[in-house]
Amino acid sequence: MTAISFENISKTFRSGLKxxxxxxxxxxxxxxxxxxxxxxxxxxxxxxxxKLLLDFIRPDRGRITVDGFVVGKERFQHLIGYLPETPCxxxxxSGMETLLFxxxxxxxxxxxxxxxxxxxxxxxxxxSAGSWTVRTYSKGMKxxxxxxxxxxxxxxxxxxxxxxxxxDPLGRxxxxxxxxxxxxxxxxxxxxxxxxxxxxxxxxxIGILHKGELLFDGAxxxxxxxxxxxxxxxxxxxxxxxxxxx
Amino acid sequence: xxxxxxxxxxxxxxxxRNRALYGIFFFGIxxxxxxxxxxxxxxxxxxxxxxxxxxxxxxxxxLVIIFFLSINTMSNxxxxxxxxxxxxxxxxxxxxxxxxxxxxCMIIVLSSAILGSCAAFSAKLATYxxxxxxxxxxxxxxxxxxxxxxTLSLIVVLAMALLWVSxxxxxxxxxxxxxxxxxxxxxxxxxxxxxSVSKMFVENKMLLKITEVxxxxxxxxxxxxxxxxxxxxxxxxxxxxxxIALYGLSYIGICLILTVLVFQRRELA
Numbered sequence: 001m002t003a004i005s006f007e008n009i010s011k012t013f014r015s016g017l018k019x020x021x022x023x024x025x026x027x028x029x030x031x032x033x034x035x036x037x038x039x040x041x042x043x044x045x046x047x048x049x050x051k052l053l054l055d056f057i058r059p060d061r062g063r064i065t066v067d068g069f070v071v072g073k074e075r076f077q078h079l080i081g082y083l084p085e086t087p088c089x090x091x092x093x094s095g096m097e098t099l100l101f102x103x104x105x106x107x108x109x110x111x112x113x114x115x116x117x118x119x120x121x122x123x124x125x126x127x128s129a130g131s132w133t134v135r136t137y138s139k140g141m142k143x144x145x146x147x148x149x150x151x152x153x154x155x156x157x158x159x160x161x162x163x164x165x166x167x168d169p170l171g172r173x174x175x176x177x178x179x180x181x182x183x184x185x186x187x188x189x190x191x192x193x194x195x196x197x198x199x200x201x202x203x204x205x206i207g208i209l210h211k212g213e214l215l216f217d218g219a220x221x222x223x224x225x226x227x228x229x230x231x232x233x234x235x236x237x238x239x240x241x242x243x244x245x246x
Numbered sequence: 247x248x249x250x251x252x253x254x255x256x257x258x259x260x261x262x263r264n265r266a267l268y269g270i271f272f273f274g275i276x277x278x279x280x281x282x283x284x285x286x287x288x289x290x291x292x293x294x295x296x297x298x299x300x301x302x303x304x305x306x307x308x309l310v311i312i313f314f315l316s317i318n319t320m321s322n323x324x325x326x327x328x329x330x331x332x333x334x335x336x337x338x339x340x341x342x343x344x345x346x347x348x349x350x351c352m353i354i355v356l357s358s359a360i361l362g363s364c365a366a367f368s369a370k371l372a373t374y375x376x377x378x379x380x381x382x383x384x385x386x387x388x389x390x391x392x393x394x395x396x397t398l399s400l401i402v403v404l405a406m407a408l409l410w411v412s413x414x415x416x417x418x419x420x421x422x423x424x425x426x427x428x429x430x431x432x433x434x435x436x437x438x439x440x441x442s443v444s445k446m447f448v449e450n451k452m453l454l455k456i457t458e459v460x461x462x463x464x465x466x467x468x469x470x471x472x473x474x475x476x477x478x479x480x481x482x483x484x485x486x487x488x489x490i491a492l493y494g495l496s497y498i499g500i501c502l503i504l505t506v507l508v509f510q511r512r513e514l515a
Binding site for chain 1: 256259263264322326330331332335337513514
């Protein structure tokens, strides 16, 4: 069963008279229950793909589905938990208030909300900071609160944009453990990253995006027979760059 | 509806804890103290001066909240991507817009209530011992009515400001356009009346047309201004005020519908 699919997605941004094609005919499928790493250098089009997936922007061509629901035509947000690259919050609310808002916005009801919020804060090592205002949080704490907002309503599909960005080793380890737990519980995790070691550790399958084109889509083992993911990644990107210059 | 209320409540809670709001209240209170001092400088029409100044302070504070706090809040949602964490939930863009608007309206109403009470208190203090200078027909009920219509005009301006935020890409542009709209709204009826009777402009069909169109597009904010009525305790026509209130609510409705339509099509890159 397909959790997420991109079907022939193209997107161009206009700035005055200039046009910048960010995605060129992207075709990608993420299956139920897998951890999929969406990799690529900076500016490859990863965040744009995620924004298209969440209906923040619209594709020029193609179709995206989430669990069979067509993005832009049907409501699907109740199925997903999302962590943006740099989460921003209502700065004057506390961590707990922010989570309670997220829970109610995701249609959770009743006394379970507070109990669930406390569990999630504890899981992400934010229990003692739950009553602090978000304004006082460090970058790492905000990242973890953002992940907590994605977890609170226990969706089946997680979309995480650079989840380990800007975190110290302890924070990265915590978030990696959470992602692995989600995978073991049968959840689908689609996360973008340019940190290959994270993908190597966590992912069942990966996709490599470069200048709007998907260069590889498959299991990590398929490209890391010799030398590891980093070497394979660089080789693929360089070969693509050479083929474009010919 | 419950999701609109959820956004409304979160907006209100977040805004009420904003330190800038306390700065605006403090500024308002300083102006009320100034009101007492300034009023005492007049040896006639103390009541009129005290009431008009008091209500003007409420109006200025409300406008500062709109132009700096509210526009900034909405623009930050888009720029800093706070919006992403809201719209990735099962919430529509229209629910977000309406919830944010009603939350900011609650702040405006609360500000008017607090500063209106201070205005009444400062007017009472300013005219203490000079009861002979208070207009005979002055009534606190009409003062309250003036405050209510002033608040209504502020939430009309807020609706317009929200529309500009949804259309523009920079908060400074939204502030400028909102200020311009406010200025036109305050003066368009007067300008229209002057031009229509003046011999200088009667031949200038283009100018007449521009003024006519402007009076349709921009809200007639002068109609909500009951400061003089409140200051002198002038008689009020209930039917006329009902029409003004309906006009204000209709204008808010049109602005919100346009804002929702624009925002639904906006790309949040």
